Amino acid sequence: MSRLWKEFIKGWWKENPVFVMVLGMCPTLAVTNSVQNAIGMIGAVTFVLIGSSLIVSLIRKIVPNQVRIATFIVVIATFVTMADRYLAAYYPELSKALGPYVPLIVVNCIILGRQEAFASKNGVIASLLDALGMSIGFGIALMFMSSVREILGSGTWLGMKVLGSWYIPWQVMILPAGAFFVYGFLYWGFRAIDKAFTKG
Amino acid sequence: MELLVIFISALLINNFVLHYFLGLCPFIGVSNRLDSAASMGMAVTFVMTIAATVSWLIYYLLLVPYHLEFLEIVSFILVIASLVQLVEMFIRKVSPPLYQALGIYLPLITTNCAILGVALLTVLKGYNFIETLVFSLGAGLGFSLAIIIMAGIREELEFADVPESLKGAGITMITAGILALAFMGFSGLIK
Numbered sequence: 284m285s286r287l288w289k290e291f292i293k294g295w296w297k298e299n300p301v302f303v304m305v306l307g308m309c310p311t312l313a314v315t316n317s318v319q320n321a322i323g324m325i326g327a328v329t330f331v332l333i334g335s336s337l338i339v340s341l342i343r344k345i346v347p348n349q350v351r352i353a354t355f356i357v358v359i360a361t362f363v364t365m366a367d368r369y370l371a372a373y374y375p376e377l378s379k380a381l382g383p384y385v386p387l388i389v390v391n392c393i394i395l396g397r398q399e400a401f402a403s404k405n406g407v408i409a410s411l412l413d414a415l416g417m418s419i420g421f422g423i424a425l426m427f428m429s430s431v432r433e434i435l436g437s438g439t440w441l442g443m444k445v446l447g448s449w450y451i452p453w454q455v456m457i458l459p460a461g462a463f464f465v466y467g468f469l470y471w472g473f474r475a476i477d478k479a480f481t482k483g
Numbered sequence: 484m485e486l487l488v489i490f491i492s493a494l495l496i497n498n499f500v501l502h503y504f505l506g507l508c509p510f511i512g513v514s515n516r517l518d519s520a521a522s523m524g525m526a527v528t529f530v531m532t533i534a535a536t537v538s539w540l541i542y543y544l545l546l547v548p549y550h551l552e553f554l555e556i557v558s559f560i561l562v563i564a565s566l567v568q569l570v571e572m573f574i575r576k577v578s579p580p581l582y583q584a585l586g587i588y589l590p591l592i593t594t595n596c597a598i599l600g601v602a603l604l605t606v607l608k609g610y611n612f613i614e615t616l617v618f619s620l621g622a623g624l625g626f627s628l629a630i631i632i633m634a635g636i637r638e639e640l641e642f643a644d645v646p647e648s649l650k651g652a653g654i655t656m657i658t659a660g661i662l663a664l665a666f667m668g669f670s671g672l673i674k
Contacts, residue, residue: 305652308507309596356564360557368553383603386556390596392508459502460667463660467653474648 291412294420300393301424302473307393311425312462313384318441321429323377327366327385329418332394334362336414339402346403355398356389363388393421424469431465432456486617488673489610493621496670499597500629501663503604506597510630511655513588520634524627526585528620530570530592531601534563535619538602539612559602567592597626632662 300306310328314320335358346354367385370378378385388394397417402410433439436456438446455461499505506527513523538559546552571589575582592598601622605615636658645654 305511306508308511309504309600312504312507353561353564356560357557360560364553364556367556383600383607386603387505387596387600389556389560390599455664458663458667459504460660460663462504463656463663467649467655467657467660470653470656471646471649474653478648 287409287412290409291416294413294416294418295423296420296477298417299420299424299473300396300417301421302470303477304393304396306396307391307421308466309387310384310391311428312459312466314381315425315429315432315462315465316436316457317380317433318426318429319377320380321425323370323374323381324384325418325422325425327363327370327381328388328391328393328421329415330366331359331362331388332397332418333411333414334365335359335394335398336402336410337407339398340405340407340410343403351403352395352399355395355403359394359398360389393417427469428462428465431469432461436461486614489614490617490621492673493618494625494628495666496673498625498629498666499600499622500626501659501666503600505600506595506626509588509591509595510626510633510659511652513591514630514633514655515637517631517634517638519588520630521627522584523588524623524630526588526592527595527597527626528623529585530567530589531598531623531626532616532619533570534566534598535601535605535615536612537566538562539605539610539615542606555603555606559599563598563602597622629662633659636662 294300298304301308301311307328310324314324335355338358339355342354363386366388367378370381370385397414401413405413430440433441434445435453437452438444438450453461456465493499497503500507500510509523509527514520541558541562542552542555546554546558567589571582574585574589601619605618608618610618633655637655640654640658649657
């Protein structure tokens with residue numbers, strides 16, 4: 284049980300996919316201009332990651348080693364197509380705002396990385412927990428990024444006004460340049476806190 | 484004229500790395516030395532142009548006539564993955580020196596989101612064949628431009644005193660942010 288718990292929580296901080304492993308940067312930077320977009324992206328990635336981890340860990344003994352990467356990609360692409368169609372059907376506006384970044388989950392290194400490093404070598408339960416934990420880590424990072432960018436960039440959080448009319452929004456925060464800055468500084472903070480903890 | 488606008492906008496204004504955030508993995512991973520950055524840029528430009536045109540042909544000649552548009556993602560990624568293998572074998576046979584220069588970067592390109600991104604964007608924007616060709620070439624050269632500038636900066640940055648926790652991805656991202664700000668100046672080029 285404690286091993287499973289460890290697989291579950293490692294993605295939250297110690298092996299956080301975004302800030303420690305620096306994987307899946309495209310969606311992290313591209314869709315965090317508002318919290319709503321970030322939530323849509325987190326949902327899609329969670330669905331794809333859990334679905335493909337489940338399938339890959341189920342078929343891990345049947346797939347020959349030479350074609351495993353191609354197999355993983357087809358499995359992932361299938362789930363991404365499902366997520367993409369679902370968003371387009373039920374949340375057309377969100378789907379439009381996310382644009383090509385939902386189909387691009389196929390080449391998101393977090394997902395292929397987890398299949399290669401974990402789901403293809405471990406049982407179903409462990410793989411599911413690993414996928415869920417990694418999705419939570421990804422979610423934490425995206426919520427941080429998008430909250431900072433939306434609050435500073437438009438003075439709102441999930442569309443609600445949080446800063447008064449005295450606040451002049453920093454336009455740059457919702458522009459691409461702002462994404463790079465916010466990531467850089469959050470990465471700095473994350474690493475500094477991590478170092479302080481491991482020392483003390 | 485229209486084609487020139489598409490080219491300039493893909494190259495400078497909507498630069499793939501600095502505006503669409505595509506291809507960030509190699510942008511961070513391979514931008515610490517100038518010569519390897521230049522090779523990576525060449526390899527990406529090369530594969531991107533071929534991949535985008537082939538994907539365009541597949542989409543409009545195969546998927547659209549049979550109403551299989553929902554297979555877009557699966558078919559594009561398979562085409563790109565096999566295309567990279569083909570290009571690698573072809574270059575190895577035809578031009579060993581070019582293979583020496585690009586060889587190790589080619590497999591990495593399969594998982595480069597910029598390649599799939601350009602294929603998806605041409606469909607999203609509804610470009611015709613010639614426009615796709617010009618757009619993907621511009622996007623590839625834009626990627627090369629960004630990664631080469633970045634490598635130049637990072638070579639100098641090695642002598643700077645960067646805080647320990649900011650080293651690596653952190654400082655690279657902040658530098659990229661400043662670059663993105665600079666590239667915003669180009670947006671006045673096209674009305």
